[in-house]
Amino acid sequence: MIELYLLMAFIIIAAIIAAENHTLLSSVISLGAVGLGLCIMFLLLGAPELAITQLVVEILVLIVLVRATIGISVPETYKGREFLSYMMSIIFIVIFLAGSYLSFISLPGFGHPIMRAAKIYIEKGAGLSGQTNLVNAILLNFRRLDLIGMLALVFTAVAGTLVILRSKGRK
Amino acid sequence: MNGMSLIVKTVTRVTVGVIFLFGCYLAAQGHATLGGGFAGGVVIALAFILYVLAYGRTIAEERLSKQLALILMELGAVFFLMLSFFGCKPNGNSESILCNLAIMVTLGAGLFVVFLTLVAFRVKVREEK
Numbered sequence: 001m002i003e004l005y006l007l008m009a010f011i012i013i014a015a016i017i018a019a020e021n022h023t024l025l026s027s028v029i030s031l032g033a034v035g036l037g038l039c040i041m042f043l044l045l046g047a048p049e050l051a052i053t054q055l056v057v058e059i060l061v062l063i064v065l066v067r068a069t070i071g072i073s074v075p076e077t078y079k080g081r082e083f084l085s086y087m088m089s090i091i092f093i094v095i096f097l098a099g100s101y102l103s104f105i106s107l108p109g110f111g112h113p114i115m116r117a118a119k120i121y122i123e124k125g126a127g128l129s130g131q132t133n134l135v136n137a138i139l140l141n142f143r144r145l146d147l148i149g150m151l152a153l154v155f156t157a158v159a160g161t162l163v164i165l166r167s168k169g170r171k
Numbered sequence: 172m173n174g175m176s177l178i179v180k181t182v183t184r185v186t187v188g189v190i191f192l193f194g195c196y197l198a199a200q201g202h203a204t205l206g207g208g209f210a211g212g213v214v215i216a217l218a219f220i221l222y223v224l225a226y227g228r229t230i231a232e233e234r235l236s237k238q239l240a241l242i243l244m245e246l247g248a249v250f251f252l253m254l255s256f257f258g259c260k261p262n263g264n265s266e267s268i269l270c271n272l273a274i275m276v277t278l279g280a281g282l283f284v285v286f287l288t289l290v291a292f293r294v295k296v297r298e299e300k
Contacts, residue, residue, distance in 0.1 A: 003287075049205050056213040060282065063220060113294060131264055132203045139207070140267050143256055147274065150209075151248050154281045158244065161288045 003044060011037040024069040032062045049135050174227035183225035190218040197276035202264045208271035212278025219283045228290060237287050240280040247276035 011034050018030035035058035042051040121138050129137035139147065174180065198211025223231040251273035254266065 049207065049210075052205055053207070053210045053213075056217070058280050060213055060217055060220070063217075063224075064286060064289060066222075067286075117263070129176070131267055135247065136207060136267060136271075139243050140270050147270075148255060151251060151274070151277055153243075154278060158241075158281045160285050161285045165288050 002040060007037050007041050007044070011041075025066065028062065028065045028069055032058060034049070035061070174230070175225050183221055187218050187222055190221065191215060193273070194218060194279070198271045199268065201271040202267040208274030209278060211271070212275040213282060215275065215279035216286070217281035219279070220286050223286065223290060232287075235283065237284060240284050240287075244277050244280035244284065248272045248282065266285050272279065277290070 014033040014037065015029050016032065018027045019028045021030065035054065039051050039058065041052045042048075042054055057114045121142060123132070125134050125137050125142070131137035131141070185186075194211045194217075196213035197214060199209050201207035201211065219231070224236065229282060251270060254270055254273065271285035
């Protein structure tokens with residue numbers, strides 16, 4: 001369990017570096033470190049299918065972001081911050097941490113009782129679907145509506161990109 | 172975009188077919204082992220993106236143009252919807268293979284179209300007079 005906490009600390013540090021960096025390319029590469037750390041976490045938790053998907057999508061996003069941000073420099077808009085804004089952000093962080101601790105302390109342990117919906121899939125999924133791979137059976141048979149929503153998402157992404165980033169505008 | 176150097180072009184010419192085949196393998200074996208339609212489609216899109224980055228846009232569009240990719244994406248999505256509504260009974264691997272292949276075609280073509288549009292896009296700063 002200790003390696004998960006180490007990876008989580010690595011992800012948080014990489015995210016802070018990505019947020020606080022002033023160069024766009026360095027921020028994009030730090031975001032890639034966040035995604036790859038998440039991929040290793042999935043692998044350690046015993047979900048290799050999710051790890052494969054996360055790795056592939058992360059590489060695609062990294063290529064697109066590097067291609068989009070290379071050669072673009074953002075001018076600095078703020079030099080010195082106010083004392084009040086620092087204090088306000090620290091107070092908000094403390095409130096957020098306390099609230100999340102109070103809400104997570106009452107949850108059951110990590111993966112301890114298998115949830116009711118998942119238990120039905122695990123017990124009867126192989127018999128009902130008749131498939132070899134249980135993950136694929138759940139995705140393609142019980143959760144087919146999610147996949148249709150995913151394809152609608154891809155359609156919306158393509159249509160939005162074609163409309164917003166068209167090279168010639170209509171006269 | 173004129174593409175990259177000769178070394179990159181040669182390595183790309185050798186490896187792009189293997190990457191494409193690996194994407195097809197991930198999608199076609201998704202019902203039995205690891206993988207699935209999503210990962211296979213993204214790997215196929217990555218193979219075409221590698222071709223665009225190495226050879227430039229004009230040569231890459233001779234292989235798979237933007238219009239053909241759009242038509243492929245729509246056909247894949249419609250095929251998946253047809254399978255969902257009028258498909259065979261959900262017992263067995265045969266429908267799963269077809270669904271994975273439909274998702275693979277849709278995602279590969281769709282992400283390739285997104286990347287082609289992003290490559291063509293240039294930020295032009297308007298000159299103020």
